Amino acid sequence: MESAGTSFNDRRWSLKGKTALVTGGTRGIGYAIVAELAGLGASVHTCSRNEKELNERVEEWRGKGFQVRGSVCDLTCNTQKEELIKTVSSVFDGKLNILVNNAATVVLKGVLDHRPEDCSYVLKANLESPYHLCQLAHPLLKASGDGNIVFLSSIAGVVALPALSIYSASKGAINQLTKNLACEWAKDNIRINTVAPGPVKTTITKPVLV
Template structure:
């Protein structure tokens, strides 16, 4: 019987999953899944840029990421605004020398209420945040992703886009769109 060499799983994982030399944009990276994605990408060596509407949360997260040694830059952006989306991509292009490897369309919002109680403003907010921003940011980032020769776009969806979940019909529609 031959002996089995012991493998150090941490070094194997790090070498197999290295993102050293890659760049990433994560929308909505200060909370929840977005925050976890920013940290995981940075942990694997990617240089990450993230955005949020809340400058105080961005600065708090940036400080924590700096303490961890992560290479993360931040900017304030309301993704419901087409001009702010354009400004975000211009910033990312400048920071990453015109190249982007990974776009994570994470940002999302919801207002839970019965379908008959939604107002036009609710529809507009949820659609522009969850669907329109992801679509437009994907379009805007296309030249940067193409320039990297290894571009990926990730859309964060939800089970509510596939099965009936009591979270609101507009939210479910936006998540089914991916």
């Protein structure tokens, strides 16, 4: 029987001893994910292109007693992704339990207003970059014996919404990628799932679709 002083947090599951990499963890949904995982006891590594913001968030989390580290990384740059995984491997002794592919971008334009560079940028940031990061992280996830990948998709990848054609296409592709990776990597004890939220009000100035 639980004592009267037992809190809700005391009854929650624990991630103590687990390791996690969360991309784009200094703002919005990514920020909340880092805080939740660290609050449950996981050791978390996150990344951002903004060094000042990254340092401020890491200091904030550590002030709360969370085990959080960070790296400056532009996820559209292959060499920087490779360096990120090298750092994560070093910090977590070659094993990773959780990879959260949260970082993404959006361009709000009608179909006829999209330039080729808009399409290339959104697809690289939202599809190519997380795909490559999964490839790089695979050895660490497999070595953990209990690997988990979570993609942040969007309701826009399921239904048609205005001014989001290329963004929606990138998220629809993430939904399908989840199925393929889940089939291919089940033998390595790596689970792959996707979360597809709708509009979310965050600290990024206004409601956004991730």
